[in-house]
Amino acid sequence: xxxxxxxxxxxxxxxxxxxxxxxxxxxxxxxxxxxxxxxxxxxxxxxxxxxxxxxxxxxxxxxxxxxxxxxxxxxxxxxxxxxxxxxxxxxxxxxxxxxxxxxxxxxxxxxxxxxxxxxxxxxxxxxxxxxxxxxxxxxxxxxxxxxxxxxxxxxxxxxxxxxxxx
Amino acid sequence: xxxxxxxxxxxxxxxxxxxxxxxxxxxxxxxxxxxxxxxxxxxxxxxxxxxxxxxxxxxxxxxxxxxxxxxxxxxxxxxxxxxxxxxxxxxxxxxxxxxxxxxxxxxxxxxxxxxxxxxxxxxxxxxxxxxxxxxxxxxxxxxxxxxxxxxxxxxxxxxxxxxxxxxxxxxxxxxxxxxxxxxxxxxxxxxxxxxxxxxxxxxxxxxxxxxxxxxxxxxxxxxxxxxxxxxxxxxxxxxxxxxxxxxxxxxxxxxxxxxxxxxxxxxxxxxxxxxxxxxxx
Numbered sequence: 343x344x345x346x347x348x349x350x351x352x353x354x355x356x357x358x359x360x361x362x363x364x365x366x367x368x369x370x371x372x373x374x375x376x377x378x379x380x381x382x383x384x385x386x387x388x389x390x391x392x393x394x395x396x397x398x399x400x401x402x403x404x405x406x407x408x409x410x411x412x413x414x415x416x417x418x419x420x421x422x423x424x425x426x427x428x429x430x431x432x433x434x435x436x437x438x439x440x441x442x443x444x445x446x447x448x449x450x451x452x453x454x455x456x457x458x459x460x461x462x463x464x465x466x467x468x469x470x471x472x473x474x475x476x477x478x479x480x481x482x483x484x485x486x487x488x489x490x491x492x493x494x495x496x497x498x499x500x501x502x503x504x505x506x507x508x
Numbered sequence: 509x510x511x512x513x514x515x516x517x518x519x520x521x522x523x524x525x526x527x528x529x530x531x532x533x534x535x536x537x538x539x540x541x542x543x544x545x546x547x548x549x550x551x552x553x554x555x556x557x558x559x560x561x562x563x564x565x566x567x568x569x570x571x572x573x574x575x576x577x578x579x580x581x582x583x584x585x586x587x588x589x590x591x592x593x594x595x596x597x598x599x600x601x602x603x604x605x606x607x608x609x610x611x612x613x614x615x616x617x618x619x620x621x622x623x624x625x626x627x628x629x630x631x632x633x634x635x636x637x638x639x640x641x642x643x644x645x646x647x648x649x650x651x652x653x654x655x656x657x658x659x660x661x662x663x664x665x666x667x668x669x670x671x672x673x674x675x676x677x678x679x680x681x682x683x684x685x686x687x688x689x690x691x692x693x694x695x696x697x698x699x700x701x702x703x704x705x706x707x708x709x710x711x712x713x714x715x716x717x718x719x720x721x722x723x724x725x726x727x728x729x730x731x732x733x734x735x736x737x738x739x740x741x742x743x744x745x746x747x748x749x750x751x752x753x754x755x756x757x758x759x760x761x762x763x764x765x766x767x768x769x770x771x772x773x774x775x776x777x778x779x780x781x782x783x784x785x786x787x788x789x
Contacts, residue, residue, distance in 0.1 A: 369564075371571075400532075400535075400536050401532040401533070401535070401536050404528065404532050408528075424517060427521060428517075428520075428521070428567060431521055431524040431525065431528075431563070432524065432563075432564070432567070434528060435524040435527050435528055435560045435563060436560065438527060438528050438531035438532070438556065438560075439527060439531070439556050439557055439560045441531065442531050442534065442549075442552065442553050442556050442557075443553050443557065445549060445553075446546055446549045446550055446553065449546060449549075450546070491564065491567050491568040491571050492571050492575065
């Protein structure tokens with residue numbers, strides 16, 4: 343079982359969830375509302391904290407996490423299920439990719455094996471910091487440059503918003 | 509929002525899911541202290557990164573397809589509207605030319621009076637359209653227009669005065685149409701045996717502070733005083749068997765909505781009073 347310490351919950355999981363949601367929502371062209379993102383992120387972190395307490399095999403909690411984020415997004419942002427799934431998948435896929443890309447670099451810089459890093463709690467939380475910074479940078483750039491998988495000109499115009507209800 | 513196009517969307521989700529699974533599996537191996545060489549991790553990184561990018565590209569594709577679908581639907585609707593408009597304009601243009609030709613012909617023959625009457629009728633058609641536009645309920649407007657057209661076909665002059673939009677009406681448009689339809693049909697039937705120039709039906713829709721007043725008059729024969737109550741009874745008719753339900757239905761609907769119906773004659777005018785929403789009864 344993979345236990346998550348409370349410290350990691352507050353300093354790693356919550357910001358991570360916020361960034362996952364922000365990235366997913368930005369890329370799917372859903373309007374960002376921080377007053378909804380933060381509670382949704384806190385709820386998903388809490389859920390993942392409790393899931394890790396359950397006796398389930400490692401890795402399954404990621405899949406359950408996707409389901410939980412999907413539900414939270416569709417409840418908090420009133421999006422359709424396919425869009426919510428996309429938001430969750432995009433967020434978690436970016437997180438996983440960044441994690442996997444940073445890992446070898448960190449290992450190379452620290453000169454330690456992964457096993458050594460993962461067995462030490464401090465190192466594990468420290469490992470999350472560059473990851474969070476990279477994620478935050480990506481999210482910031484996406485919001486700033488209005489990067490989205492949709493065509494922003496079509497979807498953000500008021501005209502199409504009205505027409506969607508036709 | 510419409511559903512994302514299925515095959516592209518599925519492939520995008522699968523591709524992202526694959527990247528996730530590979531990541532989770534690698535972490536799983538690491539977690540159970542399996543030693544993985546750095547070169548393997550780099551290889552896994554490339555696969556995961558590639559899969560994520562592929563997922564994004566596919567998702568983008570499916571979103572673009574969805575956007576295009578929406579645009580195409582909007583364009584199609586727009587084109588339909590335009591076609592409808594063009595058809596209307598063509599019809600109007602055609603009518604306009606025939607009217608002008610008719611007036612020209614009459615003027616050439618020196619029939620000034622006929623030309624004047626003809627023009628009065630033509631402008632009457634336009635007037636009816638403009639009058640019905642005042643009504644808030646398209647159903648009622650459509651019925652009035654249809655009855656006006658019917659009257660024109662039967663060579664009945666149709667007078668129309670609409671001074672209210674009926675926005676505070678408590679009666680549903682469907683029921684109001686039953687009231688107006690029955691009264692107008694009766695009025696038209698009553699004038700049919702008259703000479704063409706004497707046929708006249710008039711509909712007035714007005715309001716006062718408390719209620720709406722609909723009156724339907726015709727130039728037909730008057731109704732005898734002793735019959736003025738009986739005509740509202742079910743089954744009573746001057747038009748033969750199996751008739752006489754129209755006015756009974758009208759009275760029922762009017763009374764259900766707290767309104768009144770009365771008839772004066774001659775000239776025969778049926779006046780329906782219907783309370784406005786929020787008015788004291």
